[in-house]
Amino acid sequence: QKEVEQDPGPLSVPEGAIVSLNCTYSNSAFQYFMWYRQYSRKGPELLMYTYSSGNKEDGRFTAQVDKSSKYISLFIRDSQPSDSATYLCAMSYYGNNRLAFGKGNQVVVIP
């Protein structure tokens, strides 16, 4: 079993819809939880960052962490065609940037 599980199935949604993505993990020592966005042939860029359980909102993006269930989510409201990308969840232990990534979800927002 991988440390971080992310169902890699592609996701197509109409413009304006809510996109919901999630990851599960097995190691309870993870403390920091991130979502990265990766456009085709580009490096990942940090989208959201949360520490421990709870919600964090940034514009149209909301990240949720439930440490008791070892489950994290990303919600994108009012999705735009420019949101079309691969979204990677990542997590790390306290005090370092050695990240464990999920496989990524390819999201396509159809105008």
Add this chain to the structure above:
Amino acid sequence: GAGVSQTPSNKVTEKGKYVELRCDPISGHTALYWYRQSLGQGPEFLIYFQGTGAADDSGLPNDRFFAVRPEGSVSTLKIQRTERGDSAMYLCASSLSPQGADNSPLHFGNGTRLTVT
């Protein structure tokens, strides 16, 4: 203000050859990481430098892979006797400090796409 720079952006080499991939981190960033991303997968950790020294090289797959950062800035990932299975995107990332956290996230370059024929 430039981001992490990686060269070349693409590299095609024949099986058995030696390759070097270069990473120029953000100025002032002391921590530098190499990750490898295969098609349809998330990035996987290879090695981490704090300053000039490799603080954690446990992700390197075998002794054909080696990385250096002699002056604490630019880093080079070296792969000897390349194999077709080495084909992947090699990503470099840097951060202000190794501690992570909200004030020191990882900044990735756009990678070098290595193809071994």
